Amino acid sequence: MxxxxxxxYLLSGLVIGVLYSxxxxxxxxxxSVMKMINWGMGEFFMIGSYVQYALIVTLLGxxxxxLAVPIAMASVFLLGLVVQRWLLRPMxxxxxxxxxxxxxxxxxxxxxxxxxxxxxxxxxxxxAPPDYAKPVQLITLPISGNRFVALIGTVVLLGLFFxxxxxxxxxxxxxxxxxxxxxxxxxxxxxxxxxxxxxGVGVALAAGAGALLAPDFLVYPENGAISTFKxxxxxxxxxxxxxxxxxxxxxxxxxxxxxxxxxxSAAYKDLYGFLLLIGLLVFRPTGLFGERERTA
Amino acid sequence: MKPRxxxxxxxxxxxxxxxxxLAAPALAQKPVKIGVLTPLSPPGDAAAGQFIVRGAKMAMExxxxxxxxxxxxxxxxxxxDDSGTPEKGxxxxxxxxxxDQVSAVVGQFHSSVAAAAQVLAEQYQIPLFLTQASAxxxxxxxxxxxxxxxxxxxxxxxxxxxxxxxxxxKRVALITENTDYGxxxxxxxxxxxxxxxxxxxxxxxxxxRAVVDLxxxxxxxxxxxxxxxxxxxxxxxxxxxxxxxxxxxxxxAAPMLVSYDVPVRPxxxxxxxxxxxxxxxxxxxxxxxxxxxxxxxxxxxxIEQFKEDPIYGAFNGxxxxxxxxDAINLAKSDKGEDVAKALLANKFEGWNATISFxxxxxxxxxxxxxxxxxxxxxxxxxxxxxxxxxxxxEVKTGDWMPATx
Numbered sequence: 001m002x003x004x005x006x007x008x009y010l011l012s013g014l015v016i017g018v019l020y021s022x023x024x025x026x027x028x029x030x031x032s033v034m035k036m037i038n039w040g041m042g043e044f045f046m047i048g049s050y051v052q053y054a055l056i057v058t059l060l061g062x063x064x065x066x067l068a069v070p071i072a073m074a075s076v077f078l079l080g081l082v083v084q085r086w087l088l089r090p091m092x093x094x095x096x097x098x099x100x101x102x103x104x105x106x107x108x109x110x111x112x113x114x115x116x117x118x119x120x121x122x123x124x125x126x127x128a129p130p131d132y133a134k135p136v137q138l139i140t141l142p143i144s145g146n147r148f149v150a151l152i153g154t155v156v157l158l159g160l161f162f163x164x165x166x167x168x169x170x171x172x173x174x175x176x177x178x179x180x181x182x183x184x185x186x187x188x189x190x191x192x193x194x195x196x197x198x199x200g201v202g203v204a205l206a207a208g209a210g211a212l213l214a215p216d217f218l219v220y221p222e223n224g225a226i227s228t229f230k231x232x233x234x235x236x237x238x239x240x241x242x243x244x245x246x247x248x249x250x251x252x253x254x255x256x257x258x259x260x261x262x263x264x265s266a267a268y269k270d271l272y273g274f275l276l277l278i279g280l281l282v283f284r285p286t287g288l289f290g291e292r293e294r295t296a
Numbered sequence: 297m298k299p300r301x302x303x304x305x306x307x308x309x310x311x312x313x314x315x316x317x318l319a320a321p322a323l324a325q326k327p328v329k330i331g332v333l334t335p336l337s338p339p340g341d342a343a344a345g346q347f348i349v350r351g352a353k354m355a356m357e358x359x360x361x362x363x364x365x366x367x368x369x370x371x372x373x374x375x376x377d378d379s380g381t382p383e384k385g386x387x388x389x390x391x392x393x394x395x396d397q398v399s400a401v402v403g404q405f406h407s408s409v410a411a412a413a414q415v416l417a418e419q420y421q422i423p424l425f426l427t428q429a430s431a432x433x434x435x436x437x438x439x440x441x442x443x444x445x446x447x448x449x450x451x452x453x454x455x456x457x458x459x460x461x462x463x464x465x466k467r468v469a470l471i472t473e474n475t476d477y478g479x480x481x482x483x484x485x486x487x488x489x490x491x492x493x494x495x496x497x498x499x500x501x502x503x504x505r506a507v508v509d510l511x512x513x514x515x516x517x518x519x520x521x522x523x524x525x526x527x528x529x530x531x532x533x534x535x536x537x538x539x540x541x542x543x544x545x546x547x548x549a550a551p552m553l554v555s556y557d558v559p560v561r562p563x564x565x566x567x568x569x570x571x572x573x574x575x576x577x578x579x580x581x582x583x584x585x586x587x588x589x590x591x592x593x594x595x596x597x598x599i600e601q602f603k604e605d606p607i608y609g610a611f612n613g614x615x616x617x618x619x620x621x622d623a624i625n626l627a628k629s630d631k632g633e634d635v636a637k638a639l640l641a642n643k644f645e646g647w648n649a650t651i652s653f654x655x656x657x658x659x660x661x662x663x664x665x666x667x668x669x670x671x672x673x674x675x676x677x678x679x680x681x682x683x684x685x686x687x688x689x690e691v692k693t694g695d696w697m698p699a700t701x
Contacts (some may be wrong), residue, residue, distance in 0.1 A: 005519050012511045124342030125530050128539075128567045135543055144543030181602075217508045218532060221339040226508050258512040266503040267474040268515050283680065291659070 002142050009258045011141040015151050021212065022154045023235035024246040026205035032178035033198035033242040036103035040111035041206050042224025044062060047079065047114065048072045048207025049214040049223055050122060054131045062130035069153065069211045076207030080200035083110065088191060088199065118221035126220040131183065140159020150212035157208050158247065159292070161201075165243070174198055178241065230234045231275050237280055238291025251289060252276070297466055326632045327372035328365055330356070331392035332425070332613070333413060334403030335387060336492055339401045339403060339505065340380020341531035343561055344609050348427050349375055351606075351613030354597065359621040360423040366630065371621055374398060377410045380531070385409035386416060393420040396458045399630040400425065400623075402616040405609075406530070407431030407476040411444075417441040422632035423639060425616045429555070431476045432484070432659035441636055443653055443662045444694075445612055445646065449477070450659065453469065453484035454524060455668050456553055457492050459576075459687050463551075463696065465523035467497045469514060471537055472528025472555075473505040481528045482553065505533065510540045518546040525552045530572040533568050534558050538575065548699035557581075557608050560680045561671065574699040576686075580666040581648070583681040584693070590618065591647035605680050608666075611647040619644040619651065672696055 023045060030038050035209055051072040052065070060068050087110065091102050104206025139142025165171040176184040177194050185191050209227060217223055253273050260272035280287065330353045334345035356371045364370045384407075392398045393416065401417070402425040404410040410429040417424035418441050426434060426444040430452065435444050460468055466511045467667035471619055472478035482500045489498050499520050501513050514537075517525065527549060529537050531545050534554060541547035554577035558564065564572055587595060594614050598606040619639070624630050628640035640662070643652045653662045668689035674697050684694025 002519065005515065007514050008515050012515065016509050022554045119337050119342075124337045124346070125563045125565055126533075126535060127563075127568075127629045130569060143511075146541075147543070159372070173613055174690070216543075218535060218539075220532060223508070226506055260510045261503070266501055266507070266510075269504050269507050 007037070007140045009262055010255055011138060012143075013255035013258030014251055015138070015143065015254070016258070017128065017251035018154050018247070019150055019209065019250075020227065020234055021158060021247045021250025022114075022209040022230040023206055025158070025243060026202040026209075027228075027231045028235045028238070028240055028243065028246050029205070030199055030202035030240055032243075033174055033234070034088070034103075035181075036088070036100065037106060037232075038105070038199075038202065039107040039204070039228075040105050042111035042226075042228030043111050043114035043118075044076050044080070044203035045205040045210035046118060046219075047220060048076050048210030049217075049219045050118065050210075051075050052214045052234070053127050053219045054212035057127040060175045060213055065129065065132045068115075069208060072211040073204040073208045074228050075202040082164060083203075084196045084199035089195070092195070094191060102288050115221050122219075122221070124221060125219045126223075128218050129215050140275040142214060146213075146215040150209075150216065153212045157205065161205070162243075168193075170197065223257065227243035229270075230273070230279055233277055235287075236286055237273075237277050239287030242287070242289035242291075246285055247287030304412035323542050325369065326572075327370045328624060329372050329374050329396050329398040330617055331380050331396065331398040332373055332375040332388075332403040333392060333409075334389045335380040335409075335531075336377035337379050337407050338532065340409075341416055341558075342376060342380075344405050344428060344531070344558075345403065346408075347607045347609035348405065349373075349614035350598075350602070351594075351610035352402060352617045354594065354601075354610075355621070357618035358593075363622045364450075365621050366628065369630075371617070373617070376412075377648075378384065378404075378406070379411060380406045382408050383413035386412040387417045389413040389420075393422055397675065398422060399632055399635055400620045402451065402613060402620070403427050404429045405481070407434060410434050410619075412444045414439055417427055419638070420632065422616060422663065423620070423636045425620075427612045427616060428479075431480045433476065433480070434659075435661045435663045436659040438655070438661045441632070443636075443639060445616060445651060445664045447580065447665050447668055448663065449480045449657045450484045451665060452555060452668065453481060453488045454492070454661060455670070455687075456555070457485065457498065458497065458600040459670055460489075460524060461595060462689075463524065466495065467520070467522045468498070468518060468524050469499045469517045469522040469550075470503045470526040470528060471503065471510075472519065472526075473530065473533055474502050475505055475530070477530060478505075479522070480501060481526075483637055485526070489611050503533075510535060510536055511513075511544060514541050514544045514546050516552075517541075518544055520632065522550050525550050527552050527554045529554075530556070531558075538568055539571055542571040551576060553577065553640065553670070559701070560605075560683075562604060565677050573673055573676050574697075575673040575694065576670055578609065579669050579671055580606075581606075582671065582683070582685060585648065587648055590615070590645045594647060608698070612666075615647045615651070619646070623670070640642060647693035667691075 025127045027041050052068050055068040083156050091099050131147040173189050206217050234249040238249030256272050261269040334348045335341050336345045356373050359371045361653050378385035378388050400423040404426045405428045407429045423441050428446050430449050432448045527537050557579040559577045623635045624639040627634040643650050650663045655661050669685045671683045671685050686696040
């Protein structure tokens with residue numbers, strides 16, 4: 001077995017795993033705070049990639065792609081606030097009995113709406129913004145400049161996210177909401193406002209992934225589907241609600257898929273992740289970093 | 297009071313005349329519907345579907361401007377999006393057959409979708425036209441209502457095997473998706489290599505159509521050190537293969553041949569930029585071709601309308617709708633069964649030749665094939681008209697060139 005080649009496969013899996021984890025982080029963050037699954041997460045990834053493409057092609061030009069990324073994230077953050085305020089908040093204030101079903105129906109409807117809007121507005125074709133950077137060598141792995149930029153961008157976003165969550169008041173409030181929604185309300189925190197922030201931040205992370213990966217994975221109406229799919233796999237493997245779990249599971253999934261697709265068959269790439277997931281759930285139903293729910 | 301016979305009869309007659317008089321023009325004006333079942337959204341090759349719809353619409357306009365069919369009835373197109381998925385294709389065909397009551401259906405692009413739709417075509421006795429679906433099994437089943445005016449995969453694989461032979465490549469990698477089309481390409485290429493090439497190694501990689509990261513596969517192929525790569529992707533995967541092969545330094549160092557004419561679309565350069573240069577690809581039409589009257593008129597009108605050269609899918613969509621209109625007139629009926637009989641019994645003017653459907657051996661059943669040529673881009677943003685044909689030798693207009701830095 002060629003050691004260089006194996007290291008290339010491992011690195012390639014590691015890179016894609018880190019990129020997947022950004023998406024998973026958004027899903028798990030929204031779940032932790034709002035206790036709901038956003039099935040339309042891939043569409044926020046898709047919107048992020050479209051905004052990025054539009055900004056680079058029409059306003060900013062290819063050299064200022066780095067400016068387009070935060071703008072794309074900010075626009076999707078605002079969209080997330082609007083969606084949460086008008087579509088999801090009734091879940092908590094409207095006396096809705098079946099919250100999970102409500103959230104599922106609303107977010108799936110949103111997914112269909114955004115995907116079809118993209119087809120109507122942008123056409124069904126694919127686009128790609130110009131390359132962000134020239135190809136580079138990452139240890140043994142030849143990698144596109146775009147993917148390298150996406151990797152660095154993801155690490156920066158993950159770092160920022162951790163700093164905000166650990167070191168700021170809003171971060172502490174969000175962690176509090178994730179632990180006990182009622183408890184934090186008794187401490188005088190407006191949990192509905194926190195929900196808005198959590199949803200906005202979660203979808204902005206997905207948009208960031210979409211914007212960073214736009215030149216590599218292309219821009220088209222269904223480009224978020226695969227990332228959402230992987231994101232859900234990751235959060236179950238890592239443990240629902242666990243941020244560290246999302247990152248570790250993302251890397252693990254990326255590496256297993258890379259190795260399986262080369263040494264077994266590329267036609268069943270998605271299967272390897274599921275085998276990992278099933279195997280893990282048998283021995284550890286809460287996922288790698290998940291904890292059993294404490295009930296009174 | 298009982299009506300008298302001598303007053304009732306004229307009244308009934310008057311009502312019959314009145315109803316008949318009103319209904320006759322209405323019947324005469326009832327349009328003849330033709331379905332266009334094609335991919336108009338992902339994961340199907342939506343751009344291909346759009347070109348097919350363009351061509352089909354232009355044929356409808358031409359037929360209607362000439363007075364329609366069956367003595368004045370207009371043709372009406374009903375477009376359905378199959379999204380490149382068999383389940384949507386089957387639902388779309390069912391809707392076209394039952395709700396819209398179409399006389400025929402054109403536009404099939406993905407072989408997997410066509411396989412699902414052709415079962416229903418038999419059931420509803422409605423001719424189904426394969427516009428760019430090329431899996432050989434589709435016509436090999438010898439069904440009564442499936443017609444194809446497009447190439448079949450064994451011929452495509454023979455063509456690229458000859459292309460490999462002419463270039464003298466000794467190690468060739470074929471990367472393709474896990475669809476009927478992709479797996480068919482693998483099977484037929486293996487057969488063609490075994491029968492036509494001595495001492496040439498073939499490496500095949502089949503990937504999941506939904507996958508977006510092909511880096512491990514590209515690294516694996518690069519490590520195998522191929523002399524050439526055959527790209528069997530359809531739609532978005534074609535671009536992902538080219539882009540990611542370029543990023544790991546595999547392409548254009550190893551030349552690549554794309555299995556169909558996707559690089560001639562305007563979106564090609566927008567998506568790939570300079571990474572798309574040096575690609576070789578199979579086409580069925582070239583702007584320098586001399587066309588018969590129907591094809592030439594279409595080409596001229598297409599350029600006027602869209603300010604770009606027509607694409608093969610548009611030519612084929614146009615031809616199929618025009619041919620169905622001719623068949624309806626010849627059959628003097630818009631019933632699918634009669635249209636199918638007329639299609640088999642007559643010859644029709646196509647975009648580049650006369651088309652007839654015979655019931656030949658194997659996949660050559662109700663099958664008509666256009667020519668296949670191999671061309672190459674040798675500079676970024678190269679217009680299609682400037683692209684040289686380098687294979688087959690009898691129509692060659694230029695030489696294949698290896699990539700230069």
